[in-house]
Amino acid sequence: MSRFLVTGGAGYVGSVVAARLLEAGYGVTVVDDLSTGFRAAVPDGATFLQARIQDAGSWLDASYDGVLHFAASSQVGESVADPEKYWRNNVGGTVELLGAMREKGVRRLVFSSTAAVYGEPERTPITESAPTAPTNPYGASKLAMDQLIAGYCQAYGLAAASLRYFNVAGAYGGHGERHDPESHLIPLILQVAAGRRESVSVYGADYPTPDGTCVRDYIHVADLAEAHLLALDAVRAGEHLICNLGNGNGFSVREVVETVRQVTGQAVPETPAPRRQGDPAVLVASAERARTRLGWRPRRTALEEIVEDAWRFARGTGERS
Numbered sequence: 001m002s003r004f005l006v007t008g009g010a011g012y013v014g015s016v017v018a019a020r021l022l023e024a025g026y027g028v029t030v031v032d033d034l035s036t037g038f039r040a041a042v043p044d045g046a047t048f049l050q051a052r053i054q055d056a057g058s059w060l061d062a063s064y065d066g067v068l069h070f071a072a073s074s075q076v077g078e079s080v081a082d083p084e085k086y087w088r089n090n091v092g093g094t095v096e097l098l099g100a101m102r103e104k105g106v107r108r109l110v111f112s113s114t115a116a117v118y119g120e121p122e123r124t125p126i127t128e129s130a131p132t133a134p135t136n137p138y139g140a141s142k143l144a145m146d147q148l149i150a151g152y153c154q155a156y157g158l159a160a161a162s163l164r165y166f167n168v169a170g171a172y173g174g175h176g177e178r179h180d181p182e183s184h185l186i187p188l189i190l191q192v193a194a195g196r197r198e199s200v201s202v203y204g205a206d207y208p209t210p211d212g213t214c215v216r217d218y219i220h221v222a223d224l225a226e227a228h229l230l231a232l233d234a235v236r237a238g239e240h241l242i243c244n245l246g247n248g249n250g251f252s253v254r255e256v257v258e259t260v261r262q263v264t265g266q267a268v269p270e271t272p273a274p275r276r277q278g279d280p281a282v283l284v285a286s287a288e289r290a291r292t293r294l295g296w297r298p299r300r301t302a303l304e305e306i307v308e309d310a311w312r313f314a315r316g317t318g319e320r321s
Helices: 012-023 053-059 076-081 083-104 137-156 185-193 221-234 253-264 288-294 303-317
Strands: 003-007 027-032 047-050 066-069 108-114 159-165 167-169 200-203 218-220 240-245 270-273
Touching: 003 012, 012 027, 012 066, 012 221, 053 083, 066 083, 066 221, 076 083, 076 137, 083 137, 108 137, 108 221, 137 159, 137 240, 159 221, 167 185, 167 221, 167 303, 185 200, 185 253, 185 303, 200 253, 218 221, 218 303, 221 240, 221 288, 240 288, 253 303
Parallel strands: 003 027, 003 066, 027 047, 066 108, 108 159, 159 240, 167 218, 200 270
Antiparallel strands: none
16 A cells, blocks of 8 residues: 655645545545644544654655645735745755655655745736746745756756645635634634634725726636646656646635625625735636646536635634644
8 A cells, every 4th residue: 555645735725635545545644833833623534643854854754755835824915924934844855855755764755845936927827938037935935846846856866746726715525724813814714604704805996807806717626636636656766847736716805705795694894995005807727737637627617616615614614722
């Protein structure tokens, strides 16, 4: 039985991927320092190790068939206020992880990257050949991690895929989104619907979009997880495969708010707010390469289904930590 190591597997996406690996019959070890993750999110059947990726040399061994790397600091605003943390945790931690993988002979890697590496795109849908110009230290650190991985593939024969996510949402089984602080739109709106927040802020209403609000590409976390399992089989020694993951369709802020109202039956008050600096009008992915190279097809593309799954998780967990 193949065994895989999932760093950051007590977080949102990492826990869903760990659960899917177990369902596929693989052995799974989750490594997480629980600085932002939740011990309860680690799926039953996975071995859990509370540790830092900076110490990978002390706990990684040759028994693993590959690593799925989710461990990272991921708050854009915090990265602007404390860039050192992001370079130290994200880039420094990945250097240690890659070094340990090389030393122990673990030659397969799937990396959780982000659309933030593109910054403000020149055109949409965004392809993998678009210029990379991150506008904050979080995106810059993820791009640096991509570049580190590319170097290891070329020099040491690592087989790796970097999967660049757009807006991940929804839930799978008992695994869903709960950040502190929360910064993602759908869980923020659901907090309003649940009575834990008075209103949702709508940043800007004069964008060149059909209803004046920003348009984003939302992908269901379960579809995202499937891409990671496919990537494990697709990577080849010496190759660094980069794939965007998204629906290929965009939904405006107002469309998301209205969908939450319909799904939850709650009013969801809005509070108008000024545009946020650096917020592009439209961010939509081209996922054609993922379809071609991974054989990946997102199946849960309806916004209603994404919101329904997220709402089910939000009602089931409340403020649980």
